Amino acid sequence: MSGSTLLSFVLLATSTVVRADYFSPDPLANKVVPFDAIPYQVMTDTDDPRGFQTGYNICNSTTETQDSMCQTMFVNHMDDFCLWAPPTANSTIADSEGIEVAWCSKKGHGTRIIPEGTITSLQMVKTPSYIQIAGTLNQNFINIGGTDGGELDSGGQDGEGNPMGGLVYTNNFNASNGNNGTYIQAQHWSFFIGDSAFCGKICDQTGSNPQGLCNNIYDRLGCEYNVPSDVEANTFEYCLGDDMMPVGTYVGTDGKTSVYTQPSSESISIDFDNLPYTPTPAPTSSCTQFASAAIFTDGVGVTVAAGNGVTNSSGATGASNTGSGTTAKATGSGASSSKTASGSTTSATGSSGAVALGVSAGAVAAGFFAVLAL
Numbered sequence: 001m002s003g004s005t006l007l008s009f010v011l012l013a014t015s016t017v018v019r020a021d022y023f024s025p026d027p028l029a030n031k032v033v034p035f036d037a038i039p040y041q042v043m044t045d046t047d048d049p050r051g052f053q054t055g056y057n058i059c060n061s062t063t064e065t066q067d068s069m070c071q072t073m074f075v076n077h078m079d080d081f082c083l084w085a086p087p088t089a090n091s092t093i094a095d096s097e098g099i100e101v102a103w104c105s106k107k108g109h110g111t112r113i114i115p116e117g118t119i120t121s122l123q124m125v126k127t128p129s130y131i132q133i134a135g136t137l138n139q140n141f142i143n144i145g146g147t148d149g150g151e152l153d154s155g156g157q158d159g160e161g162n163p164m165g166g167l168v169y170t171n172n173f174n175a176s177n178g179n180n181g182t183y184i185q186a187q188h189w190s191f192f193i194g195d196s197a198f199c200g201k202i203c204d205q206t207g208s209n210p211q212g213l214c215n216n217i218y219d220r221l222g223c224e225y226n227v228p229s230d231v232e233a234n235t236f237e238y239c240l241g242d243d244m245m246p247v248g249t250y251v252g253t254d255g256k257t258s259v260y261t262q263p264s265s266e267s268i269s270i271d272f273d274n275l276p277y278t279p280t281p282a283p284t285s286s287c288t289q290f291a292s293a294a295i296f297t298d299g300v301g302v303t304v305a306a307g308n309g310v311t312n313s314s315g316a317t318g319a320s321n322t323g324s325g326t327t328a329k330a331t332g333s334g335a336s337s338s339k340t341a342s343g344s345t346t347s348a349t350g351s352s353g354a355v356a357l358g359v360s361a362g363a364v365a366a367g368f369f370a371v372l373a374l
C-alpha cells in the first residue's frame with residue numbers, strides 16, 4: 001500500500017529560487033542514442049551555465065569500480081536495475097543532482113555496484129508503455145546522507161537532465177517468451193530517492209504518451225503520485241500491469257477527468273492533505289515473488305564507501321554492511337518519499353525556448369532536506 005504516513009516527513013525549507021533562463025538547444029530527452037552508438041559523453045551543449053556532464057556514457061569492465069563515473073544506467077529485470085546516486089559519500093541529492101552516477105545491482109554494466117543489504121523491498125511493474133520500480137533502501141549505502149532526497153529525471157532545469165547527460169536503457173521493453181530483447185533507450189524517465197525509499201519509471205518511446213507518463217514536472221509530489229505502486233515490506237516482486245493515467249491526471253468524484261498541476265512557485269507550499277486526488281496504483285497481474293538473496297548476488301561483498309557512517313563487517317561470506325541510523329521503512333509505504341524535489345524541474349518540452357525555474361541547492365531544515373523546485 002502506498003500510504004500517506006510519510007507525509008509527516010514533509011518539511012518545507014527556505015531556499016532561494018533562481019530563475020534559470022537558459023534552456024538547452026539540444027535537450028537530453030530529444031536525443032535518440034542507439035545502444036550500439038553511445039558516445040563518450042552524450043551532452044553536447046558546452047554553453048550551459050550549469051556546467052557540463054561530469055561522467056561518461058561509455059562504460060565497460062575498466063570503469064566497473066566503486067569509483068565509476070558511469071552515467072549510463074539500466075532497468076532490466078528484478079536482478080538487474082540501477083539507481084542514480086551521488087559519486088561522493090554522504091552527499092545530498094540537492095547538491096549532487098547534476099552529477100549523479102549509476103549504481104547497479106548487477107555486474108557487467110561498467111558501473112558501481114549496489115552493496116548488499118541496500119535494497120530492502122522492491123516492486124517492479126512492466127506495463128505496455130513503461131517499466132517502473134519502487135521500494136525501500138538503506139540510502140546511506142549509496143552515498144546519500146541522512147534522509148535527504150530528490151528527483152532525478154531526463155529533463156532538468158535546463159533540459160540536460162539530472163544527472164546531466166544521464167542515459168537509460170532496458171532489454172525488457174520488447175522481451176518476449178522469456179527472452180531478453182535488445183537494449184532500447186528510454187528517452188523519458190524520472191526517479192525519486194530519499195527518506196529510505198526510491199522509485200523510478202522509464203517510458204517506452206513507442207508506447208502511449210511517454211512524456212506524460214514519465215512527466216518530470218511533478219517533482220514535489222514524490223513516489224506516491226509519480227510512481228504509484230504496492231510496495232510491501234521485505235517483499236521483492238515482479239508484476240505485469242496496466243498503464244497508469246498520465247501523472248497529475250485523475251478522475252474526480254464528479255466522474256470527470258481533470259489535471260492537477262503542482263504550484264508553480266516553491267514558495268507556495270503543497271497542502272498534501274488536501275490535494276484533489278490520491279493516486280491508486282494501476283491494476284497489476286501475474287506477480288512473482290523473489291528472495292532477495294537470489295536477485296542481489298552481485299552486491300555480496302561489496303562494501304559501503306567510507307564517510308557514510310556505515311560499518312563494514314567481515315563474515316564468512318564476505319563483508320556485510322550495517323547501517324547506523326538508517327533503517328529502511330518496513331511499513332510497506334516505500335512508494336511515498338513525497339517530501340522532496342531538488343531543483344530538477346521544468347517542462348522538458350524540447351527546444352521551444354522553455355523558460356525553466358531552477359533552485360539553488362542546499363537548503364536544510366531540521367536535518368531533513370526539502371529543496372523545493374519550480
Ligand SMILES: *[C@@H]1O[C@H](CO)[C@@H](O)[C@H](O)[C@H]1NC(C)=O
Nearest residue numbers: 040056057058059060062063
Ligand atoms: C572503457 O570506457 C572508458 C570510459 O568511457 C573509455 O575511456 C575506454 O575507451 C573504454 N574502453 C574500451 C576498450 O572501450
Ligand SMILES: *[C@@H]1O[C@H](CO)[C@@H](O)[C@H](O)[C@H]1NC(C)=O
Nearest residue numbers: 076077079080171178179180
Ligand atoms: C535476461 O537478462 C537478465 C538481466 O538483465 C538476466 O538475469 C537473465 O538471465 C536474462 N534472460 C535470458 C533468457 O537471457
Ligand SMILES: *[C@@H]1O[C@H](CO)[C@@H](O)[C@H](O)[C@H]1NC(C)=O
Nearest residue numbers: 174175176179180181182184
Ligand atoms: C527487440 O526489437 C529489436 C528492434 O528494435 C529487434 O531487433 C529484436 O529482435 C527485438 N527483440 C525481441 C525479443 O523482440
Ligand SMILES: *[C@@H]1O[C@H](CO)[C@@H](O)[C@H](O)[C@H]1NC(C)=O
Nearest residue numbers: 303304305306307310311312
Ligand atoms: C568499508 O570498506 C571500504 C572498502 O574496503 C573501505 O574503504 C571503507 O573505509 C570501509 N568503511 C568503514 C566505515 O569501515
Ligand SMILES: *[C@@H]1O[C@H](CO)[C@@H](O)[C@H](O)[C@H]1NC(C)=O
Nearest residue numbers: 090091145146307308309310
Ligand atoms: C554527513 O554530513 C552531515 C552534514 O555535513 C554531517 O553532519 C554528518 O556528520 C555527516 N555524516 C557522516 C557519517 O560523516
